Amino acid sequence: MTGEAFIAFLAEYWLSILSVFCLLVLSGFFSGSETALTAASRSRMHTLENNGEERAGIVNRLIERRDRLIGALLIGNNLVNILASSLTTSLLIGLFGDSGVAIATLAMTVLLVIFSEVLPKSWAIASPDRFAIAVAPLVRLFVAVVGPVSSLVNGIVRRLLNIFGINLASDMSMLSAHEELRGAVDLLHREGSVIKADRDRLGGVLDLGELEISDIMIHRTSMRAINADEPPETCVRDILESPFTRLPLWRGSTDNIIGVVHSKDLLRALAEPNVEPENLDIVKIAQKPWFVPDTTNLKDQLNAFLRRKLHLAIVVDEYGQVQGLVTLEDILEEIVGDIADEHDLDIQGVRQEADGSIVVDGSVPIRDLNRALDWSLPDEEATTVAGLVIHESKSIPEERQAFTFHGKRFIVMKRVKNRITKLRIRPAEEGAPPA
Known part of the structure; x- marks a missing residue:
């Protein structure tokens, strides 16, 4: 053309x-x-x-x-x-x-x-x-x-x-709202839009409904408490020297919690005329204890703390035996991380060694370790690092025994009776078989 x-x-x-x-x-x-x-x-x-x-x-x-x-x-x-x-x-x-x-x-x-x-x-x-x-x-x-x-x-x-058996009527998402939020936050963190601290805080809020009190409580072996049968002046000294504002009060045995002593109530009582530590009745100034099951999830417990306007609860198991205590601060720390004030003790549970390994107390919670070091050790079956090693090894390890799982090498450094008190953790070597 x-x-x-x-x-x-x-x-x-x-x-x-x-x-x-x-x-x-x-x-x-x-x-x-x-x-x-x-x-x-x-x-x-x-x-x-x-x-x-x-x-x-x-x-x-x-x-x-x-x-x-x-x-x-x-x-x-x-x-x-x-x-x-x-x-x-x-x-x-x-x-x-x-x-x-x-x-x-x-x-x-x-x-x-x-x-x-x-x-x-x-x-x-x-x-x-x-x-x-x-x-x-x-x-x-x-x-x-x-x-x-x-x-x-x-x-x-x-x-x-x-x-063909395909039903589009059920408009149900494969992910829950919490999982979608968590995935979005993790993605934004990887892209650099959300810093690690903000990601951890948002993740802590989303985790509250999935964690139980038993996951974060202060175990009875680590619980500071006052013996009501001690002389009053001894009780007063123990309360004033304690870094904690509220302390459980027991009589006869630590399973028999009869109250919770608030340091402010103690100071008010001591400020009364003619009241001396020697003649103070600790039981009278103690508040009624509040007992909660160890299976309560943290979201419900946080709401209960806010509703009752209380800060401390005694944790019991299904048989009513005291397992430990939980505070409002413990739950808040799951969201914002460790909260320290001028009276807190400096407890060294994690220490970085010169060779790059990490020395950890067996009682350190897995969640705290993950948050501090940006690890992803599982915390579904165990709460502490020692519990994780026992769960994975299906035994109570001896000192100097080593295990490899979840990309880490765990070496038992110290054991007291059946309790692992100190471990060394380092990255697993390439190709090392799990123990």
Whole structure:
């Protein structure tokens, strides 16, 4: 075909060519809108809507019926793609004859892939929230028109899938809300948007419902308590020398907790006229003890602390035996990390050695170690590092025994009776078989 004939062809079919161009633009609009609206952050849209952005509210309402939205956009996209391909084929057949079919197929494939799929979707995924807000009003109008057809198509699809045993009616997420939040926080931490301390705090909040009091309580072997049978002046001295504000009071045996002494109550009592440590009745100033089961989860216990306006509870097992105590501060430390004040004792439970190994007291909680060193040792079956070694080895190890599991080499340094009191932990050697 000569140049003059080609110009004449363009003059005759300019409307059809313009129509193909407009259809390509519409196809790109549908593709980009689908990508942006499915990738848009629902939390971001919710925040923008609360701040008065009306188009964010449109996005939220469109996303609420995601199947109807995607169905309508796919119908629109396929309609314009088929129509553009048909027009182009008709035009090129008139220009090149039968070979115009092959040319039209090749040309439309290139144009649709580049300008109607890759380009708009790449643009949309680069800034999905902004793109979604921009196209939301137009998409809402289109969905309002094509929505009934989309619902009909979705109904047909569901019935066809039901034949093969696939049920789309149960719109249940594979992940819980907490798991989705945790995954988002971990991802943002890896990308550098969230620092480790913030990630740990957010993770601590999400973990409260999964942890029990027994996971964080101060065990009875480490519990500081006052013997009511001791002379009053001895009790007063022990309370004032203690770094703790509240101390359990027992009589006869440590299983018989009869109260909790608050240091402020003690000071008020000593400030009374004619009251001396020698004639003070400790039992009278003690508050009634509060006993809680060791299986209570931390979320419920935190709410109970706030509701009762108390800071300390005695932990008992299913037989009513005292297992230890838990404080409000213990639960808060699961969220914010260790809380130290000017009266706290400096307890060295973890020590970094010059060779890169870590020397750990057996009583150090696994969660504290993970948080301090950014490790991921499992804490489902054991609470302390010593408990983890016993659980994994299925025995009570001897001193100098070593075990390799979870990417670490655990060496028992000291054992007192059946209790592991000190361990050395270092990275497992490449190819070392687990002991």
